[in-house]
Amino acid sequence: MTTQNSDQKSVSRRGLFGAAGKATLTAGIIAPFRRLGGVAWAAETAKTYKKWVITKPVTDNKITTEHFKMLELPMPQIQQGQTLIKVKVINIHSGVRSRMGPKGSTKVGDTDMYNYGCAEVLQSRDRTFKEGDIIACLAGWQSHQAISSNDGPQVGYVPPSELVKELNGTNSPWSYVFRPVMLKMHTPEVLMDVFGTSGTTAYFGLRECGPLMPSDKVAVAGTTGSVGAMVAQIAKAKGSYVVGFGGGPERAKWVTDTLGINKALDYRAADLDAQLKAAFPDGIDVYSDGVGGPLSESIAKLMKPNSRYLSYGTSAAFYDDKPGTTAQQTGRIFGMTDSVFKIIQERNIKLEAWQVQAHYQDRIEAENYLSQLINTGRLKPVNTVVEGIDNVPKGIVSQYESNVYGKLQLKFA
Numbered sequence: 191m192t193t194q195n196s197d198q199k200s201v202s203r204r205g206l207f208g209a210a211g212k213a214t215l216t217a218g219i220i221a222p223f224r225r226l227g228g229v230a231w232a233a234e235t236a237k238t239y240k241k242w243v244i245t246k247p248v249t250d251n252k253i254t255t256e257h258f259k260m261l262e263l264p265m266p267q268i269q270q271g272q273t274l275i276k277v278k279v280i281n282i283h284s285g286v287r288s289r290m291g292p293k294g295s296t297k298v299g300d301t302d303m304y305n306y307g308c309a310e311v312l313q314s315r316d317r318t319f320k321e322g323d324i325i326a327c328l329a330g331w332q333s334h335q336a337i338s339s340n341d342g343p344q345v346g347y348v349p350p351s352e353l354v355k356e357l358n359g360t361n362s363p364w365s366y367v368f369r370p371v372m373l374k375m376h377t378p379e380v381l382m383d384v385f386g387t388s389g390t391t392a393y394f395g396l397r398e399c400g401p402l403m404p405s406d407k408v409a410v411a412g413t414t415g416s417v418g419a420m421v422a423q424i425a426k427a428k429g430s431y432v433v434g435f436g437g438g439p440e441r442a443k444w445v446t447d448t449l450g451i452n453k454a455l456d457y458r459a460a461d462l463d464a465q466l467k468a469a470f471p472d473g474i475d476v477y478s479d480g481v482g483g484p485l486s487e488s489i490a491k492l493m494k495p496n497s498r499y500l501s502y503g504t505s506a507a508f509y510d511d512k513p514g515t516t517a518q519q520t521g522r523i524f525g526m527t528d529s530v531f532k533i534i535q536e537r538n539i540k541l542e543a544w545q546v547q548a549h550y551q552d553r554i555e556a557e558n559y560l561s562q563l564i565n566t567g568r569l570k571p572v573n574t575v576v577e578g579i580d581n582v583p584k585g586i587v588s589q590y591e592s593n594v595y596g597k598l599q600l601k602f603a
């Protein structure tokens with residue numbers, strides 16, 4: 191079902207579903223060097239484009255392929271200040287299910303616009319973008335889209351700082367043209383996985399926590415997921431002792447086999463506390479927390495005085511189906527419960543909790559650092575790729591079926 195090889199530069203699970211929609215899994219490796227820049231792109235001749243919309247709200251977190259419907263619509267005609275893009279790859283986030291809920295931002299008849307995407311510019315009447323550019327932007331579940339560099343942040347995100355606007359040349363932290371060198375080195379999948387927030391969150395998080403030392407004992411939650419897989423590998427590259435986690439023995443084994451870190455524990459194991467104690471006999475120096483909930487409560491108990499805590503997310507809440515559990519009660523942005531906060535205060539733990547765009551003026555610094563790690567074989571992009579726009583519903587539903595490693599991506603072109 192999976193192919194993971196610790197000698198490979200990147201790990202990718204592609205074609206989660208075959209062309210006929212069969213749930214087959216095959217694995218492949220993303221070619222680390224594929225030139226995209228400078229290519230003469232074919233002008234768009236299609237008269238229509240495909241777009242998935244939702245048919246009904248997702249209730250009680252029970253998402254199925256019946257919640258989606260495909261529309262075939264006339265190709266957008268761009269106005270002055272607009273750009274027509276062809277969407278190549280979009281990242282799927284665990285929050286998509288709640289955005290499709292009765293109170294969510296994606297309404298019946300709408301596509302979900304809040305996906306980080308990589309796209310090719312087909313036509314432009316916007317001075318920021320030119321034909322052939324490969325860009326990052328917010329994209330829907332659709333093959334084509336009209337965008338503008340004036341589009342602001344969407345779905346509850348704060349506006350970008352002046353420095354980020356200057357860097358991107360747009361009004362959004364998420365819209366920018368990739369530098370040619372990035373296109374030369376990385377595929378669209380890697381651009382959206384490592385550089386489309388997973389790697390950058392990991393990089394800024396560890397940077398803000400202070401330099402990692404070989405003597406540091408580091409716990410990394412969510413290590414089968416997109417950000418955690420990056421944090422674990424960066425910490426390993428720094429020479430620290432790194433322990434990760436997976437939901438079940440098979441997923442924990444994947445972590446050590448694929449990421450090559452010191453140890454990985456099954457966070458669902460009945461004797462997790464004892465296993466944690468054995469893994470960290472002298473306590474924890476750094477905890478990278480993208481999950482919150484019960485695992486974080488267990489880990490926090492082992493943190494040393496003056497240690498460092500990076501809190502960037504709350505996957506436990508996003509993936510938990512049962513209302514009323516500890517995970518569900520934690521905040522949707524950062525997953526710390528009261529007991530974890532108490533430990534943080536009592537032990538004078540340095541807490542870093544923010545969203546990645548707070549550091550996005552340093553995006554190029556992160557891109558350079560992470561590219562260097564990839565190019566020297568110390569960082570593997572990790573993603574699960576579902577190919578073909580027809581497979582959007584199955585791909586999104588698979589996010590909640592525990593068969594995704596790293597970033598789930600939908601690849602359209």
Ligand SMILES: NC(=O)c1ccc[n+]([C@@H]2O[C@H](COP(=O)([O-])OP(=O)(O)OC[C@H]3O[C@@H](n4cnc5c(N)ncnc54)[C@H](OP(=O)(O)O)[C@@H]3O)[C@@H](O)[C@H]2O)c1
Nearest residue numbers: 412413414415416417436437480502503504505506545546
């Ligand atoms: N602050 C920021 O700027 C920023 C940036 C990016 C992401 N985030 C947030 O960070 C979080 C993680 O993002 P991601 O993209 O890495 O997520 P992801 O790829 O969906 O991975 C989720 C991870 O959480 C683990 N997990 C799920 N339920 C768990 C539980 N109850 N206890 C322990 N672990 C559990 C999963 O393990 P198994 O699948 O093996 O069970 C998996 O490793 C999300 O909340 C996201 O919104 C924040």
